[in-house]
Amino acid sequence: MCVGVPAKVIEINGFSALVDVMGSQMNIGIIFVPEVKIGDYVIVHAGQAMSIIDEEYAKASLEEWRKLVDARTDGSIYEFEN
Amino acid sequence: MQELMDQYTSSKISRALLDEVIKLAKQFQKKFQRIPAFMEVCGSHTMALARTGVKKALQNHIRLISGPGCPVCVTDQATIDAMISLTDEENRIICTFGDMMRVPGSYGTLMQAKANGNDVRVVYSPNDAVRIAEQNQQKEVIFLGIGFETTIPILAAALKEAEEKQIHNFSIWMSTKLVEPILRHLLNNKEVALDGFLLPGHVSMVMGRKHFEFLAAEYHLPGVISGFEAVELLSSLRRLLMLALEQNALVINDYQSVVAEDGNEHAKYWMNRYFALCDEPWRGIGTIAQSGMDIREEYRHFNAKEKFSVPMRSPRKTKCRCGEVIRGLIDPPECVLFAKACTPLNPIGPCMVSSEGSCAAYYQYMREE
Numbered sequence: 001m002c003v004g005v006p007a008k009v010i011e012i013n014g015f016s017a018l019v020d021v022m023g024s025q026m027n028i029g030i031i032f033v034p035e036v037k038i039g040d041y042v043i044v045h046a047g048q049a050m051s052i053i054d055e056e057y058a059k060a061s062l063e064e065w066r067k068l069v070d071a072r073t074d075g076s077i078y079e080f081e082n
Numbered sequence: 083m084q085e086l087m088d089q090y091t092s093s094k095i096s097r098a099l100l101d102e103v104i105k106l107a108k109q110f111q112k113k114f115q116r117i118p119a120f121m122e123v124c125g126s127h128t129m130a131l132a133r134t135g136v137k138k139a140l141q142n143h144i145r146l147i148s149g150p151g152c153p154v155c156v157t158d159q160a161t162i163d164a165m166i167s168l169t170d171e172e173n174r175i176i177c178t179f180g181d182m183m184r185v186p187g188s189y190g191t192l193m194q195a196k197a198n199g200n201d202v203r204v205v206y207s208p209n210d211a212v213r214i215a216e217q218n219q220q221k222e223v224i225f226l227g228i229g230f231e232t233t234i235p236i237l238a239a240a241l242k243e244a245e246e247k248q249i250h251n252f253s254i255w256m257s258t259k260l261v262e263p264i265l266r267h268l269l270n271n272k273e274v275a276l277d278g279f280l281l282p283g284h285v286s287m288v289m290g291r292k293h294f295e296f297l298a299a300e301y302h303l304p305g306v307i308s309g310f311e312a313v314e315l316l317s318s319l320r321r322l323l324m325l326a327l328e329q330n331a332l333v334i335n336d337y338q339s340v341v342a343e344d345g346n347e348h349a350k351y352w353m354n355r356y357f358a359l360c361d362e363p364w365r366g367i368g369t370i371a372q373s374g375m376d377i378r379e380e381y382r383h384f385n386a387k388e389k390f391s392v393p394m395r396s397p398r399k400t401k402c403r404c405g406e407v408i409r410g411l412i413d414p415p416e417c418v419l420f421a422k423a424c425t426p427l428n429p430i431g432p433c434m435v436s437s438e439g440s441c442a443a444y445y446q447y448m449r450e451e
């Protein structure tokens with residue numbers, strides 16, 4: 001029940017917004033994220049947007065993890081199966 | 083996160099993080115002569131750790147203990163029974179999240195009540211229940227309000243809509259829970275020894291990182307707020323291990339793309355506007371003071387407990403040990419009913435039926451074939 005799904009905001013109408021969740025569209029409430037803009041990704045929980053995803057932070061984590069992978073593969077002793 | 087990362091990159095990163103986590107866990111073991119024990123507080127984490135295989139991959143290196151974070155599982159039996167009894171009246175529509183339908187009451191389930199012709203409807207959002215009330219003004223519509231801090235603002239959003247539209251036949255039967263009081267309860271009772279917490283990403287998105295600083299300040303334990311994908315879980319476990327190794331009691335936000343220092347001020351505003359702290363009964367624990375939220379006095383016309391009463395029967399006793407499971411005292415297989423009398427198709431307790439329940443997670447992903 002607590003699972004939040006990331007959704008992309010397509011349209012904003014007052015206190016609700018049309019979002020795209022993995023290809024399907026739905027209307028959600030945005031009273032908790034009144035500053036949301038079209039194109040933002042939000043976490044949706046039971047019909048309400050609860051948080052705007054900050055892509056900068058998401059990219060920064062990815063960068064940090066990539067460095068970790070690079071550091072480990074430098075000696076190229078690690079084989080990653082996919 | 084998925085948008086930024088393809089499958090290949092993600093499994094490459096997971097692999098590297100997993101190696102790191104195991105390395106750090108071994109260092110911990112060497113230093114303290116035992117394996118580290120962390121509690122994941124959130125039911126979605128319990129499920130995600132099992133589903134992604136992280137829990138299994140780490141089972142000899144870290145004790146991952148599921149905490150009291152599955153909303154259905156922590157709801158006490160008398161409350162579940164009362165919610166099911168509510169359906170027994172003409173001219174009522176009971177609306178609920180889907181997770182509640184198959185939860186065993188002492189005398190049947192919501193699903194059975196529905197099969198018997200009672201009007202029980204699963205809704206995606208409590209606001210849908212408000213709309214059902216709008217369309218059925220000759221009936222009383224009651225929403226079963228269970229959940230933690232993530233869900234309480236959602237219930238507030240429903241009350242806001244009902245208030246604005248002046249809908250008088252809508253109410254909520256509240257049984258919500260708060261994370262901080264239950265963590266304090268567990269820690270004060272010292273029933274389970276822990277080296278740190280994997281903190282709930284979605285509760286934190288409402289309450290903020292600072293909300294959990296009491297763990298470090300008062301209990302000298304580290305905590306890391308985590309997301310829900312394999313890479314995010316592993317990344318947070320890695321941070322948690324680094325803190326635990328150095329006995330560095332800090333509360334770190336490893337889910338910064340979603341969680342802010344102070345959480346979501348709007349969500350907090352609305353939840354406090356409609357709800358106030360109340361004492362709540364927890365399954366297998368009893369009543370904990372100020373551990374939940376109930377509808378404020380001035381909005382009592384939305385409070386189903388004020389509007390309706392249900393016959394109180396004493397809950398039927400079973401051998402179910404969910405109470406101990408949610409306190410982290412036992413793993414599901416330690417319950418004699420696990421995978422025998424109690425399975426997802428024939429659940430004896432809520433922990434086996436909820437999509438966030440520990441027994442369900444264990445049954446699906448952790449059993450040795």
Ligand code: SF4
Binds near residue numbers: 401
């Ligand atoms: S296995 Fe079933 S009966 Fe045992 S604790 Fe879990 S839910 Fe309860």
